[in-house]
Amino acid sequence: MVMAFGTPGRDPEVLRPRDPAEACRMKAALGAEGVFVAGGTLLRTQWESGAAKMPGALIDLTALPALDGIAEEAGALVIGPLVRLSDLVRSEPVAAGFPLLAEAVRRIGAPSIRNLATIGGNVASRTGDALTALLVYDAELIWRTERRTETMRLEDWLADPGAGEGFRLLAGIRLKRAGAAAGGRAGRIAGGFRKLGRREAFIPALVTVAVLGRLTEDGTLAGVRVAAGGGSAVPSRLRAAEAVIEGARVSPETLVRLGEAVAGEYRPASDAFAGAEYRRRAAANLIAAEWFTLCAPDRKEGEHDPDP
Ligand SMILES: Cc1cc2nc3c(=O)[nH]c(=O)nc-3n(C[C@H](O)[C@H](O)[C@H](O)COP(=O)(O)OP(=O)(O)OC[C@H]3O[C@@H](n4cnc5c(N)ncnc54)[C@H](O)[C@@H]3O)c2cc1C
Structure with a gap:
């Protein structure tokens, strides 16, 4: 069945599907001329900046x-x-x-x-x-x-x-929940998130990093996960960096190797706010600093320092 919704070049038509299946049907019929809208906060900035054109129809998801x-x-x-x-x-x-x-x-x-x-x-x-x-x-x-x-x-x-x-x-x-308890061995879960922007708050991220793992009773790390993103880069897990500290004790030498692995593996994008090399270095430093802090001997389970 072909449905006709929205006319390009005019104010967009707002469509209110009754259920997710109808929302999908509308999208399939409209293609690029129909856009799902939730809070609209990102779309609005994209329309205002010209990064995206106003479509013929907005498929409003908020009543589902x-x-x-x-x-x-x-x-x-x-x-x-x-x-x-x-x-x-x-x-x-x-x-x-x-x-x-x-x-x-x-x-x-x-x-x-x-x-x-x-x-x-x-x-x-x-x-x-x-x-x-x-x-x-x-x-x-x-x-x-x-x-x-x-x-x-x-x-x-x-x-x-x-x-x-x-x-x-x-x-x-x-x-x-099993995924959250990374490693599956005894010890305490250690995790942290850091966001680096050009000021402390209310600013797009230059770099975001998240780390998670388990500090086992013998002082080694298990089930290590490391991810980085920020700016226009699509975030990713950093597997080579994870391999450097999986099963290892956090020491100055391990952290240097970890930083090198992050810098070698992470592929950020340059934009008007910061170059790719700066972001790569920042991600390496943030990740190494986060593990250093998380593995401090007096650190308690669940404790993490939110501020960069
Ligand atoms: C002043 C300001 C500051 C901001 N700061 C930040 C920030 O610090 N960090 C950050 O990450 N973002 C930031 N944003 C961007 C934005 O607010 C967030 O990314 C927000 O979570 C987007 O959610 P939304 O519901 O508004 O998405 P929308 O604008 O409604 O949609 C965003 C995209 O997702 C698609 N979409 C929405 N829901 C679905 C769905 N269920 N299925 C498929 N596609 C869907 C839309 O089609 C669109 O492409 C900021 C925006 C503004 C205006």
Whole structure:
């Protein structure tokens, strides 16, 4: 069935689907002329700056309860894409199980932005500041098309969004509790998130880093995860950097090798705010500093220093 919605060049038509399947149907019929809108905070800046053109139709997702809320599933937390960033920061299950996500989201924009902006819009943008935290938790994305639901690891989607990308609706973000307890051995979980901007707050990230692992009783690290992003770079896990400290004790020598691995592996992009080399060095220093702090002998479980 071919549906006709929206006319290019005019004020966009606002479409209000009744359920996710209808939202997908509208998107499939409109192609690039129909855009999913959640909080609209990112889209608005893109339209105003000319980075994206105003489409013929806006597919308003905000009245779809199936995409909202935070639900406990067996061994996992499923976050609806419509959950506002401010609600995510206040969520007890998120704070208890996934504190790096709460911290990353708390550092996005300002309260007025976080009251409108959604986690789905942040993820779908592919450059949002929440992504590095979600990467170290090995988050899964639940996607919907008109007829089916598909689950994909966030890391895989960021590496290759796939041919059908533009036609999919993000329907959930699954965080497995087993994934949060990285390493599966005795010891304490150590994790941190850092955002570097040109000023302390209310500023786009030059670099974001997130690290997670388990400091075992013999002083070595297990289940190490390291991710970096920021600016227009699509965030990624840094596997070579992870391999440097997996099973190792944090020492000045390990941290030097870790920094070199990050600088060799991370591929940021230059923009008007900072060059790629600066971002690479900053990511290396932040990651090494974070592990140094996390492995300090007097550090307690769950403690992390939010400010860079
Ligand atoms: C002043 C200001 C400061 C900001 N600061 C930051 C910051 O510090 N860090 C940061 O990361 N971002 C920042 N942003 C960008 C933005 O606010 C966030 O990325 C926000 O989370 C986007 O969510 P949204 O609901 O507003 O997305 P929208 O603008 O509604 O959508 C963003 C993109 O996601 C798509 N989309 C939305 N929902 C879905 C879905 N369910 N399925 C598929 N696609 C979907 C849209 O089509 C669009 O392409 C800032 C924006 C402003 C205006």
